[in-house]
Amino acid sequence: MIPILARTRRGLDAARHGMTPPVVLVPTMGALHDGHRALLRRAREIAGTDGSVLVSVFVNPLQFGPGEDFGRYPRDLTEDLAICGAEGVTVVFAPDRAGMYPREQLVTVDPGPMGQVLEGASRPGFFTGVLTVVLKLFQLTLPDVAVFGQKDAQQLALVRRMTADFDLGIAIDGVPLVRDPDGLATSSRNRYLSASERATALALPAALRAGQEAAGDGSEAVLAAAGQVLDRASRGDPPLLPDYLALVDPETFAGVKPGYAGTALLLAAARAGKTRLIDNMPVTLGRE
Ligand code: PAF
Numbered sequence: 001m002i003p004i005l006a007r008t009r010r011g012l013d014a015a016r017h018g019m020t021p022p023v024v025l026v027p028t029m030g031a032l033h034d035g036h037r038a039l040l041r042r043a044r045e046i047a048g049t050d051g052s053v054l055v056s057v058f059v060n061p062l063q064f065g066p067g068e069d070f071g072r073y074p075r076d077l078t079e080d081l082a083i084c085g086a087e088g089v090t091v092v093f094a095p096d097r098a099g100m101y102p103r104e105q106l107v108t109v110d111p112g113p114m115g116q117v118l119e120g121a122s123r124p125g126f127f128t129g130v131l132t133v134v135l136k137l138f139q140l141t142l143p144d145v146a147v148f149g150q151k152d153a154q155q156l157a158l159v160r161r162m163t164a165d166f167d168l169g170i171a172i173d174g175v176p177l178v179r180d181p182d183g184l185a186t187s188s189r190n191r192y193l194s195a196s197e198r199a200t201a202l203a204l205p206a207a208l209r210a211g212q213e214a215a216g217d218g219s220e221a222v223l224a225a226a227g228q229v230l231d232r233a234s235r236g237d238p239p240l241l242p243d244y245l246a247l248v249d250p251e252t253f254a255g256v257k258p259g260y261a262g263t264a265l266l267l268a269a270a271r272a273g274k275t276r277l278i279d280n281m282p283v284t285l286g287r288e
Contacts (some may be wrong), residue, residue, distance in 0.1 A: 003055070003081065003089045008099055012140060015091045019052035025143035027134060030057040030094075031074035032083045035149055035178040035186035040087035042175045043147045047090075055084050056137050057094040062105065063129030074188055093141065100136065108132045111158050114253050118267060119154050119278070122243050130155055131162050138163075138170055146170055151177035151185050153265055153280045154253055177280070179205065185279045197272040200240050203233030204270055207245070208281040211266045215283045219247050219256050222266060222283055230268065243269040243276070247283065260285055 006012040016023075024043040028036055043053045057080055064070035077094055084092050108128050111120065115127035138146065148156045160172045178186045183205040184198065193201060211226030226245055233240035247256050250265045267280040 001085055001088055001090075003084045004091045005081065006091060006093045007095060009095070009140065012091075012093045012095075015093075016054075016141065019054065019090060020050055022047055022051040022144040023142070024051065024053050025137065025141050025146040026053065026055045026089075027137050027146065027148070028055060028057055028080075029059045029073065029188065030080045031076060031188035031191075032080045033186045033188060033190075034180075035151060037083065037087055038178050039147050039149055039175050040084065040089060042173060043145075044088045046145050046147070046173060052090040053088065054091045054093060054141055054143065055080075055089050056141070057092060058100055058133070058137075060100070060129060060133040061097060062101075062108070062132055063126050065123055065125060068123070069189070069192075074191060100133065105132060109135055109162060112161070114154070114161060115158055117154075117253055118244055118246055118248075119269070122269060127155070127158055131158060134159055135162065135166075135168075138168060143170055145173055147173045147175060149177060150174045151187070151278070151280070153250065153267065157250065157253060185277075187277065189275050189277065192275040193272060197238055197275065200233060200236055200238050201270075201272040201275075201277055203229055203236070203240050204268055204277055204279045205281075207233075207268055208266050208279055211247070212281055212283050215285055219258060219260060219264070219285055222247055222285075226266060226268065230270065233270075238273060241271040243271065250282075256285070 004015045006015045024047045026039045026043050047053050059073050109131035111127035120127050156174050207226040207229035210229045211222040214221040214225035230242045245268045247264050247266050256264045264283050266283045269278045
């Protein structure tokens with residue numbers, strides 16, 4: 001199936017009129033990989049054979065800070081369209097910057113306290129940019145359901161919260177993250193890594209697995225076990241440069257307190273060379 005390509009709002013409106021419900025939106029920044037394929041398959045599953053899958057492809061300048069990789073972020077619409085075609089996507093909306101932001105975006109979404117920690121602390125303004133573009137995409141495409149990856153766990157939690165707090169009436173579906181055979185979480189940024197940087201980056205999932213394995217000994221043991229792996233990798237060549245390691249309540253993203261029982265999320269961010277990577281794994285904690 002060849003998807004309809006809409007490059008403008010007018011093109012999107014025309015395509016949207018012809019879409020049969022349910023309409024399932026998958027927002028992306030393109031450079032689609034196996035993790036995105038999992039989102040597209042889930043979207044098609046929700047839409048059924050008669051519903052419609054709408055994919056947006058837009059590298060959102062609002063969510064990149066100064067000195068980040070906006071200019072060199074991978075862009076390959078031809079390849080993205082081929083992947084969307086293979087996964088049964090109905091419409092691809094790929095606006096240019098003026099199409100998405102026809103005027104200066106003076107009013108933006110405040111992500112609140114959950115957006116100030118972890119990714120929000122490391123990348124000031126990031127979640128304001130993400131939630132602002134996601135809200136605009138919701139308004140422009142009017143989906144019944146929107147699908148996001150659990151790899152960006154904090155983003156997913158904030159999108160859920162924005163959708164609830166603003167009564168948007170859109171169901172949000174989260175899809176488990178996809179790993180390459182070597183264990184690295186799939187990401188459009190993985191293509192920046194040299195072979196030696198990639199080997200270094202594997203300490204990220206290894207640290208999270210070590211944390212998971214220590215779950216029986218409580219939350220402090222989880223952080224200590226994961227931290228040891230990251231410390232070792234920070235002395236490697238090339239070194240891994242850890243940004244944060246945290247064990248949080250997945251609903252609030254507040255650090256878990258001693259005695260927390262239930263599923264927590266162990267998250268880490270680190271740099272290998274110039275490439276910033278994030279990863280997360282669930283950890284089941286009992287009573288300490
Ligand atoms: O996860 C992403 O690719 C982006 O943050 C999103 C949700 C498409 C918003 O630009």
